[in-house]
Amino acid sequence: MLGSRRTPLMMPRDDDRMVEHSAWTRMTQQDPEHSAAYVQRFRTMAAEGRDLGGEARLVDAMLPRRARVLDAGCGPGRVGAFLAEAGHVVVGVDGDPVLIAAAEEDHPGPQWVVGDLAELDLPARGVPEPFDGIVCAGNVMTFLAPGTRREVLRRLRAHLAPGGRAAIGFGAGRGYPFDEFLDDAAAGGWTTDLLLSTWDLRPSTPDADFLVAVLR
Numbered sequence: 001m002l003g004s005r006r007t008p009l010m011m012p013r014d015d016d017r018m019v020e021h022s023a024w025t026r027m028t029q030q031d032p033e034h035s036a037a038y039v040q041r042f043r044t045m046a047a048e049g050r051d052l053g054g055e056a057r058l059v060d061a062m063l064p065r066r067a068r069v070l071d072a073g074c075g076p077g078r079v080g081a082f083l084a085e086a087g088h089v090v091v092g093v094d095g096d097p098v099l100i101a102a103a104e105e106d107h108p109g110p111q112w113v114v115g116d117l118a119e120l121d122l123p124a125r126g127v128p129e130p131f132d133g134i135v136c137a138g139n140v141m142t143f144l145a146p147g148t149r150r151e152v153l154r155r156l157r158a159h160l161a162p163g164g165r166a167a168i169g170f171g172a173g174r175g176y177p178f179d180e181f182l183d184d185a186a187a188g189g190w191t192t193d194l195l196l197s198t199w200d201l202r203p204s205t206p207d208a209d210f211l212v213a214v215l216r
Contacts, residue, residue: 020145024096035098039076043106046078054199055137056082059167062214063088067132070159072117072152073140077103077110083135084110091127093117118148120155130161137167137199141181142174149176153188166190169199169212178211190215 021029028034046052056079059069067088071080074092076099084090090110094100095117103112111127117140122128134156144152156166168185170176182192193216197208204211 020147022095022143022145022148024143028096028098035096039099039102042076042078043102052078053082055079055135055167055169056086058199058201058212059083059133059135060086060088062165062167063133068129068161070122070131070134070156071110072120072134072136072156073138073143074103074112075099075138077107077112079135079137080110080112081107088133091122091131093120093122117144117152117155120152120159122159130164131159132161132164134160134164134166135168137169139170139174141168141170142176146175149181150184150187153185153190157189164216165193166215167212168215169210172209172211181211182213185213185215 042052059079060083063069065087069080069083069088069090071077071083071090071092074080074094075096077092080090080092080103084107091113092100092103092110093113093115094103095115097114100112100114103110113122113125113127115125136156141149141152160166170181172178185192192213194214195204196202196212196214197204197210199212
């Protein structure tokens with residue numbers, strides 16, 4: 001298991017290019033307490049005994065034992081922590097340092113990394129091995145800046161080992177139509193293996209309000 005450490009993936013720009021901020025970044029700029037409240041929300045649910053492992057159970061079922069897993073947009077670490085406890089080697093990446101700090105505090109063991117998924121380059125940061133599986137849960141795709149979606153999908157694909165797969169899930173009505181996402185995934189080099197409407201394996205339907213896409 002990799003030791004817990006925080007590794008920044010973005011350096012300050014030294015040019016005049018404009019950065020297209022994600023919806024999450026805008027929310028945290030408008031409300032500096034937003035991230036802390038988000039962390040506390042999940043700590044409270046965990047203390048209440050709520051089931052927070054549904055996404056991770058699906059991903060675990062997709063993987064061989066002791067697989068390498070990238071938790072893309074890991075937040076405070078609940079999905080990656082479940083997978084690490086199941087015996088996988090987990091690297092979690094999120095652009096919010098408050099969420100990464102909470103992951104380090106609550107879930108030591110995986111490698112938690114501060115970084116922008118649109119600039120993801122883990123080999124350049126000392127994590128050269130590709131991943132057997134990638135999970136992107138928690139509506140992460142809908143928080144991305146629209147202009148970065150294809151680049152994020154391309155970069156995730158570049159971190160996958162041959163034969164690896166990804167599970168990406170998000171809800172409808174969040175500004176990213178499912179058909180558009182699937183087109184972007186295809187443009188990023190992905191092939192669709194399976195479409196579901198929930199993380200507990202219910203089949204996708206035309207009127208589903210959630211999508212879980214298993215991609216290779």
